[in-house]
Structure formats: C-alpha cells, structure tokens
Amino acid sequence: MLSRRAFLGLSAATAVTAGTAPLWPGFPQAAATPATFALDLVNSSGSGTVYAYVTGFAPDNRLVLLAADGSPYYPSSPSSTLTPLPVDCAIPVGSGRRVTVPRMYGARIYVVTGSKLDFFLNPGPALVHPSFLNTSDPNYGRNWSFAEFTFNDVQLFANISYVDFVGLPLGIALTSSAGTQSVQGLPAGSVDAVASALSGQGGAWPQLIQNGPDGRPLRVLSAHHKASQFAGYLDGYIDQVWQKYSSQTLTVDPQNGTGPFTGRVTNGVLTFNNGETFSKPSTADVWSCDSGPFAIAAGASNARKAIIPRLAAALNRTTLLANPNQPTGENPAQFYQNAQTNHYARVVHSRLPGNRGYAFPYDDVTPGPDFSGSVFAGDPQVLTVTVRATHA
Structure with missing residues (x-):
C-alpha cells in the first residue's frame, strides 16, 4: 500500500512496485509528466494581504523553494542554526496569482493572511518550517495553513490535510486532459464551528483549541498533538x-490482491494467518497511527504495511466492533458512532463537502468511495489553491 505519507515522500526517481498499490483506483504505473505545472492561487479570504510559499525537494534531493518572483531557489547550507532565509520567498497573492512549479517531492504550499511567515535554515541545508506547537515561534500566532503535494515523473499528487490542525480553510482543484478534479475543503468560518463543537464535547477536547492574539479561535489541533x-x-x-x-475472526482485505488476512487474539496479541502480530495499541498509538504496534519498522513486510492502515483507520473511526471485515462494507454514516471516538475527525468530516479530507494519516482507507482530500493526474496542467476566510 502506498499511503498519503509515503507518496509525499517519494522522489522523482522512486519506482512504484508490485505489492505497494495505492489506496485510490486508477493509479498510473507509468507516465511521462510534464516538466512543470501551473499553480493558481486564488484569494477568497476577505484579506487584502495574502502570501504563499512553495517548498519541497528537487528530484536531485536538494531543498528548493520558489522565490517571490516565482523562480526556483536552492538555498545553501548556513553556518549556524535558525539562520533567516536570505531570499524573499513570500509570493504575493493579491486577488490571484499564477506561478510555475517544477518537479519536487515532499512539498508544501503554505498560505498566510495578514503578514508574511518567517522561515529559517539549519545547516544541511534544512528548512525550519512554521510551528503551530512552539509558542516562541514567530509564526505561532499567525493565520496560516498548507496543502501538500508531490510532483514526480509518475504524476502530481496533491491533498488537503487536517492531520495536524484545522486552520485557514483551503480548497484545491486539479485540471488535466481528463478534466478537473476538486476537493472543496472546509468552508469559510470552519475554525469557529470546529472549535465550538469540540468545546461542547467537553473532557480534553476543548484543549485542542488555540486562540489567536484577538482571543478568537485561530486553529484546532488534532488530538495526537x-x-x-x-x-x-x-x-x-x-x-x-x-x-x-x-x-x-477478524478479516482484513489489503486491497492489493494478496489477501485477505484473518486474525484472532490469543494471549492479548492479535495474530494474523500470515504471521503478523499486533499488541494492543494505546490511545496515542491510534491517534498518531505510527507508534506502538502501528510503527512501520525497516524491513516490514508489504502485508504488515497493508494491515496497519486498515486497523488504525477502523480504530479511529471506531468501527471494529461492528464490522469484522475491514474495510469491506465500511459506511461513512457509521463512522465515529462510539461515545469514545476520534471526535476531532468526526467534527472535521461533518463539515467537509463530500466527506473528503484527511483528519488522520490513514483517512484514505476506503472500501471504494474516495474519502481522501487528494487530487492526482499523470498529465497535470493547473493546480488551483483557493484560500477562504477563517471566520464567517
């Protein structure tokens, strides 16, 4: 299985091999993508001051950003940590802006309203991204968000992610020769709505809300933070x-033609008929999807890489008690029905048009319908990112 996280880390030279089929259908196994695509930035935020930043890694693994004029910029390694980025990479959006993006992987499109962001370099060079957790970071109190993408010789894959937080609402659309795919994303004012819903949930859920300098909700964190x-x-x-x-018996379909796998719990360990074993996860393991029994160690089998996302998704959605055949027959209407569930994901999805968007890392696990916030094409022409208002 090729998860969203794995795909975003693929370099242009990385091949997609048998046994690592992605979660979405119609994935092109070979394609000749163009050298660049057009990125359209659309400002529907109500703010007259909007900047965008594009950062990632070039096919030769060099750190690359787009400068303010849209040209590629490859930073040199600084002599000390937290060196301010020496080139202005704040792309002014105004009412709209188009820039040309070359191939890059593990990339992000940051958007901020009201002011610029501060980026720094560490020796390497390594880019120090804005932090929503470090209160001493100059970007902590600013209103920003990001979309993710990888553009290699196979395809352009882009997505909206709420895996870390809900903040400045974004929407994406991708135009190719086949037409336009779109993920609307959260509507304007969603930060207030999500914050209000989690405040009403009580318990630890209100602690996920971060307020801005004006005292209003600025962003809402995912529970794993x-x-x-x-x-x-x-x-x-x-x-x-x-x-x-x-x-x-628990049955898990890896959805890559190699299963299904069946498992039983014996002496507290979930053991599958292919020999893969899983100890009982903690809440933190479920929220993060990548610790405890869900950590993917070097050398892990393709079977284990396929089982982990499906177990983690079913536990986040609290559907394992109701459905012993994962993810066959999973119905979004039955997600998050347990009293103790991932209420962050529940609330986020309740506001997502078409139920599409990542609220936890394996939110693209599906029996068929696409729940993910992704768009992809082997012949991308224009990727459009629309910025909406944080508050209604």
Missing part, C-alpha cells in the same frame, strides 16, 4: 475489540 491529555481514553473500546476477536 495532545496525546497525553487523552491517556486511556480509548482503553474501554480497544479492550472490547480485543475481547471480541478472541472468539471471532
């Missing part, structure tokens, strides 16, 4: 799941 506040939160549900599958 406050994992210590949720210690034991899912224990009761996970205990029920482990008890259920000590006497009933």
Whole structure:
C-alpha cells in the first residue's frame, strides 16, 4: 500500500512496485509528466494581504523553494542554526496569482493572511518550517495553513490535510486532459464551528483549541498533538475489540490482491494467518497511527504495511466492533458512532463537502468511495489553491 505519507515522500526517481498499490483506483504505473505545472492561487479570504510559499525537494534531493518572483531557489547550507532565509520567498497573492512549479517531492504550499511567515535554515541545508506547537515561534500566532503535494515523473499528487490542525480553510482543484478534479475543503468560518463543537464535547477536547492574539479561535489541533491529555481514553473500546476477536475472526482485505488476512487474539496479541502480530495499541498509538504496534519498522513486510492502515483507520473511526471485515462494507454514516471516538475527525468530516479530507494519516482507507482530500493526474496542467476566510 502506498499511503498519503509515503507518496509525499517519494522522489522523482522512486519506482512504484508490485505489492505497494495505492489506496485510490486508477493509479498510473507509468507516465511521462510534464516538466512543470501551473499553480493558481486564488484569494477568497476577505484579506487584502495574502502570501504563499512553495517548498519541497528537487528530484536531485536538494531543498528548493520558489522565490517571490516565482523562480526556483536552492538555498545553501548556513553556518549556524535558525539562520533567516536570505531570499524573499513570500509570493504575493493579491486577488490571484499564477506561478510555475517544477518537479519536487515532499512539498508544501503554505498560505498566510495578514503578514508574511518567517522561515529559517539549519545547516544541511534544512528548512525550519512554521510551528503551530512552539509558542516562541514567530509564526505561532499567525493565520496560516498548507496543502501538500508531490510532483514526480509518475504524476502530481496533491491533498488537503487536517492531520495536524484545522486552520485557514483551503480548497484545491486539479485540471488535466481528463478534466478537473476538486476537493472543496472546509468552508469559510470552519475554525469557529470546529472549535465550538469540540468545546461542547467537553473532557480534553476543548484543549485542542488555540486562540489567536484577538482571543478568537485561530486553529484546532488534532488530538495526537495532545496525546497525553487523552491517556486511556480509548482503553474501554480497544479492550472490547480485543475481547471480541478472541472468539471471532477478524478479516482484513489489503486491497492489493494478496489477501485477505484473518486474525484472532490469543494471549492479548492479535495474530494474523500470515504471521503478523499486533499488541494492543494505546490511545496515542491510534491517534498518531505510527507508534506502538502501528510503527512501520525497516524491513516490514508489504502485508504488515497493508494491515496497519486498515486497523488504525477502523480504530479511529471506531468501527471494529461492528464490522469484522475491514474495510469491506465500511459506511461513512457509521463512522465515529462510539461515545469514545476520534471526535476531532468526526467534527472535521461533518463539515467537509463530500466527506473528503484527511483528519488522520490513514483517512484514505476506503472500501471504494474516495474519502481522501487528494487530487492526482499523470498529465497535470493547473493546480488551483483557493484560500477562504477563517471566520464567517
């Protein structure tokens, strides 16, 4: 399986091999992408001051950004940490702006309203991205968000992610020879709505809200960034799941033609018929999808890489008690129905048009319909990113 996180890390030279099929259908196994695509930045935020930043890694693994004039800029390694970026890479958006983007991977399109962002370089060079967790970061109180993309010799893949937080609302659309795909993303004013819903949820959920300098909600964090506040939160549900599958078979379809795999819990360990074993995860493991039994170690089998996303997704959505055949038959209307569930993901999805967007890392696990916030094409022409208002 090729997850969103894995795809965004692929270099232009990386091949897609058998057994690592992506979660979405119609993935092109070979294509000749153009050398560049057009990025249209559309300002519907209500702010007259909007800047964008494009950063990633070139096919030769060099750090690359677009300068303010849209030209590629390859920073040199500085002599000390936290060296201010010496070239202005704040692309003024105004009411709209088009720039040309060359191939790059692990890339982001940052958008900020009201002021510029501060980027820094560490020796390497390594880019120091804006932080929403470090209160001493100059960008902490600013209103920004980002979309992610990888553009290599296979295709352009871009997505809207709420895996880290809900902030400045963005929408994306990708035009190719086949037409236009779009992910509308959260509508204007969604930060207030998500913050209000989680405040009403009580418990630790209101602690996910970060207020801006004006005292209004600026962003809402995903629960994995406050994992210590949720210690034991899912224990009761996970205990029920482990008890259920000590006497009933769990079936997981890897959706790559190599399964399905069947598993039972014995002596507290979920063991599949291919030999893969999983200890009982903690709430933090479920929220992050990449710690404890969900960590993917070097040399992990393709089977394990396929099982982990489907277990993690079902636990975030709290559907494992109801559905022993994952992800076959999964229905978005049945997601997040347990009292103890990922309410951050529940609230975010309740506001997403078409239910499309990543609220946790494996939110693209699906029995068929696309729940993800991704667009992709082997012949990309124009990627449009639309910025909406934070507050209604």
